[in-house]
Amino acid sequence: MVLQDLGRRINAAVTDLTRSATLDEKAFDGMIKEISNALVEADVNIKLVATLRKTIKASVKFHELPPHANKKRIIQKAVFDSLVDIVNPHQGAYQPKKGKSNVIMFVGLQGAGKTTTCTKLARWYQARGFRTCLVCADTFRAGAFDQLKQNATKAKIPYYGSLTQTDPVVVARDGVEKFKKERFEIIIVDTSGRHQQEDALFAEMVEIQAAVQPHQTVMVLDASIGQAAEAQSRAFKETADFGAIIITKTDGAAAGGGAISAVAATHTPIVFIGTGEHLLDLEKFNPQSFVSKLLGMGDMQGLVEHVQSLKLDQKETMKNITEGKFSVRDLRDQLSNIMKMGPLSKMAGMIPGLSGMMGQMDDEEGSLKLKRMIYICDSMTTKELDSDGKIFVEQPTRMTRVARGSGTSVREVEELLAQARLMGGMAKKMKGGLAGMQKAQGAMGGAGKQGQMAAMQKRLASMGGGGGAGGMPDMGTLMKMMGGGAGGAGGGGGGMPDMSQLMSMMGNMGGNAGGGMPGAGRGGRR
Known part of the structure; x- marks a missing residue:
């Protein structure tokens, strides 16, 4: 992906500095040099890079910082704001008007x-x-x-x-x-x-x-x-x-x-x-x-717009969620919806932490993993699909039959059923609070799009560490916060699987992908 290596190098330079034991002016100058070299190698004009260096240095004056100042946060914000300034000409583009040519x-x-x-x-x-x-x-x-x-x-x-x-x-x-x-x-x-x-x-x-x-x-x-x-x-x-x-x-x-x-x-x-x-x-x-x-900090606004533009049909799943149910069929529908969202690398760039979790997995490999999960579901009977998965525990031979029919392993079938049971448990927990959540969505909707985004960013910030991927929110919560983006009157895609667990199933990758620059987004955003 274009600019991906540039992003990794800048992020690595900032992360190395903020994690170092001695955060002094010499280490700070080394970080600026590494960022400048990365930009020049990415074909950014050398005069522009020189201006960026001066801007970052002017924003972080070590000898003027009070002893109690959070130097890491100040450096992160300075880098974020300076990079935004490069691509922001501070001029608006023409906005087409409805009703005229x-x-x-x-x-x-x-x-x-x-x-x-x-x-x-x-x-x-x-x-x-x-x-x-x-x-x-x-x-x-x-x-x-x-x-x-x-x-x-x-x-x-x-x-x-x-x-x-x-x-x-x-x-x-x-x-x-x-x-x-x-x-x-x-x-x-x-x-x-x-x-x-x-x-x-x-x-x-x-x-x-x-x-x-x-x-x-x-x-x-x-x-x-x-x-x-x-x-x-x-x-x-x-x-x-x-x-x-x-x-x-x-x-x-x-x-x-x-x-x-x-x-x-x-x-x-x-x-x-x-x-x-x-x-x-x-x-x-x-x-x-x-x-x-x-x-690597994600793009929540872009994710919201992308999901809303797809108009994914989630009515049946939402109906089941409101009743506290989640079947294997619901999981299959959500896997299909994730496939419709586009390449995993594109989604990974939008969801905080996910790009780190994907590691070296390319779109082809990720897509193949998702397809194998769908093949497993397609090899099940109607009774099995409409169940919560417990039928397989009671009759283990069903797993062997499904694995053979889908060309997968029994372990893969077990992992998929574990995900379905997990989502079923979440559905039962959400049953009572869903009405209140939808009511809150309605109130948030009246505040306009900027108000919605601000509220969503606030909720995301408060979730830290809940998803198992360095603070990445689970997809079900995320989709609900999108309110109406998935087509049904009930709101956005209730039962969608926790993306961090889904990625873990797809490659057993786990690990902390949080890295990045926490707080820089909040500091640099309007």
Whole structure:
């Protein structure tokens, strides 16, 4: 994952310092040097790194700190705030308005992923109730219109383009006028990839901009572009004056710091980051959440939005939970829901502590473990699935039969049944208090989204050590706090398994993954 190694190195440098017996100015300087080296190796501009060093040093003045000051917490907060400042241009991006036509024009280098990102963004706005459409003004690249047509058809988004008209200015103008008449709210215009040395293509870009009068021009930057990102983005800024950046291909193995440098150089906000090839692999960017994920502290807001966007069906499970029941079938449904959430590495970045627990387990291995659990459930009879698992204890031969039928071991079957019994016990305990919890959710809902997030962060902070993974909350509690994110009227996904125990089942990994920077998130967040 792009920037993952950078995050590990920064986190390791801070953790080593805060754990050392002698926390003095010399050790502090060593930490800053290690962080600076990691940033430079990740292609972050050297001038930007020098500014970061000065900022951290200015924030932590050892000779002025009172004797009782918590030096560890001050250092953690200084590092967190300084990293947030790098990716935060302190300028807001354009916010599309419902009920009117919002034209968004895409620019960028060839191969940055503009066409795919256009469809991803259209799909993102479509999921939030906007009438979206696409205009292909890339007449230069062979197959550009076919690619956009395929993507748009797959996402069920109206599109416009021409196989005969070669003038991109005409295609862009005609497409935008057509969709404006049809009262579309988000009109996204895809243009040809171009380089700063291609004067004719840069002039064409200005002509398209004049023809469609976009409300926002977005530059698409490939995360792997390296040090060239700053020069290219400056050239585009001077010519097209783009107002937002989308960074693509952050799921690759490249350094990725060049794209961060481009943000600082142009004082332009990042609005989204592309995290994969799927149409849903687009995340809204938030500086605090980005740095929090980078340092292994999780991204609770991103997790909430991701789960809510999936609209997982949890009605039957919630009904059982309210009655104090939890069957093997409920566990199977929750395992399927976890599979739908996307790659485990993506989820691990959002859930505090989980990325550490995964260790060297890749998405393929983690997915295979989950599938094996589902195979075990699929090899059970209806009676076994609808039971709480005790039937297997009373008749052990059933375990042998299920293991053979699913191609797994008896031990794996035992582990899955142990998880089902554990969740069943939790369901019985929650039966009495669920009504009160839902009532509290209703009260929290009235406080607005920021109030909900603040309340959730407060509850997460109070859970420390309850999940067996350095303070990571169990997934059932987390889903309830999301209120309504899983589709049913009863709220979010009640019986979902404790993620720390699930990961333990998947690789018997255990251990303390808490590490990280406790308190830095609270100190650095708004």
